Amino acid sequence: MTFPHKIYDNYSLLQKNTLGLPSTARYYAEVGSVTELRCALAFAREKHLPVIPLGGGSNVVFGEFLDALVVHVNLKGKAVLSRDRDCVRVRAEAGENWHELVLWSLENKAYGLENLSLIPGTVGAAPIQNIGAYGVELKDSFVSLEAMSLESGLVEYFDRQSCDFGYRDSVFKREKRDQYVIVSVTLDLDATLKPNLGYGQLGDLLARRLGNQAPSAVDISQAVCDIRREKLPDPSEVGNAGSFFKNPEVSQLTMDRLKQEYPNIVAYQIGRNWKLAAGWLIDQAGLKGERKGRVGTYQKQALVLVNHGGATGQDVLSFSSMIQRKVNEMFGIRLEREPRLYMDDIGKIPRHRSRDQDNQDAI
Incomplete structure (x- = not known):
């Protein structure tokens, strides 16, 4: 089988997870299109390998050796699909950085994600655990997603009901676990700002900064970022x-x-x-x-x-x-x-390969 992009063997994942854990994937591919993703999944089926989708690597714990194909989903693109007086519908591809999507939405006067600022990871990972923070969850603005079946390579449509969201949970962590790779997400955002300041620490910080002045979406986003930076270490440092x-x-x-x-x-x-x-x-x-x-x-x-x-x-x-x-x-x-x-497929990194060889043999 011929593949339009490189698939690497014995690939180090040390720089691909924010915990900074040493791990080696038997095979690794970075895909930038639906076609490349479909080919990578076909490769895994041919080799009888499980597939591990990877976004920002911020919500995973890797073992030493993963006897699998790790697929870094790097599909990019975001767009405003429609706008009326109440709603702005947007679509983002799975490889987009989540925080950058939040900032982009505010620049485009589409509101509702400001409380979810600075959450690490990618758009494709967001629906899997229904990300949430400071009184807001992804499901609040979620419309639908598209996901590719690992078994068939076909792209399927999932609406909010079929995702069955819960607290840090969705059907993709239960019945559909390890069956799909998300390729895009569509959201309905507000055309006018409707601040959600019910989370005490956020409301208190904005009150100290602005007094009785109503906060803008950027004010809220910045306050959320400041709280998160105060409480959470930067993965690039720790x-x-x-x-x-x-x-x-x-x-x-x-x-x-x-x-x-x-x-x-x-x-x-x-x-x-x-x-x-x-x-x-x-x-x-x-x-x-x-x-x-x-x-x-x-x-x-x-x-x-x-x-x-x-x-x-x-x-x-x-x-x-x-x-x-x-x-x-x-x-x-x-x-x-x-x-x-x-952790299920932990093994020993093959001893016959030198560290210098890792990441260099493309097949």
């Missing part, structure tokens, strides 16, 4: 994957029990249940700033795991398991990891 655990949801009965034991517990009500702040739970377990070997929790935000240098995927997995165990022992709450773990 390896991390952002928030490592989901905020657990508990029943009213469990909340009543916890409130009696911990009157200052940080939580907020959603319907009949309560959402707990995972970072607060980890902090109360005495694990904020904790370090074990080459992995630790960030000293400013216990929810973030950091690579202090030289950590492996197994190190991160072991450290996160320790956090889960201690939080469960103290609160009776099981924390769920947020990043996707690619």
Whole structure:
């Protein structure tokens, strides 16, 4: 079979994940079009290999060796499809940087994504876990997406209902897991700004900065960026994957029990249940700033795991398991990891290849 682009063997993924974990893919391809993606998937089927789609590498934990085809989805393009007095419909290809899409939307007077500023990763990854921050989720503006089937190579259409979004969740993390690669996303944004300032820290910061003056979308975006930069380390300086655990949801009965034991517990009500702040739970377990070997929790935000240098995927997995165990022992709450773990196919990097050979043999 002839391929229109290069597929590399034994490719280092060290620079392709924000945790900075050493990992080698048996095969690696970067695709810039639907045609190239279809060819790459055909290659994987021919080799009987699993496919690992890769965007910004900000929500993954890699093992040492991935016996798979890692496909870096680099499809680019964004456009305003339509505009009326209420709505601006936009489409973005999967390889677009998410934060750059947010800034572009504001430049085009399309509002609703400002609270999602500075979330790392690409557009294609956003629907998979229904990204959210400061009272806003992707599903709030989501219209549809297109995704290519790994089995057939055909592009299929998914509307909001068929994506079945939940908290940091979608059908692509459940029933459709490992079956599709997202190629584009379509959103309906607001033609006029409707500020969502219900998240206390965001509203408080804007009030201090602007007083009684109504914030612009750029004001909101900048405030969100400043809060995130204060709480989260820059992956280019300290390896991390952002928030490592989901905020657990508990029943009213469990909340009543916890409130009696911990009157200052940080939580907020959603319907009949309560959402707990995972970072607060980890902090109360005495694990904020904790370090074990080459992995630790960030000293400013216990929810973030950091690579202090030289950590492996197994190190991160072991450290996160320790956090889960201690939080469960103290609160009776099981924390769920947020990043996707690619650990099943861990093996040893082939010894017959020198480091200088990695990344150089294109087939």
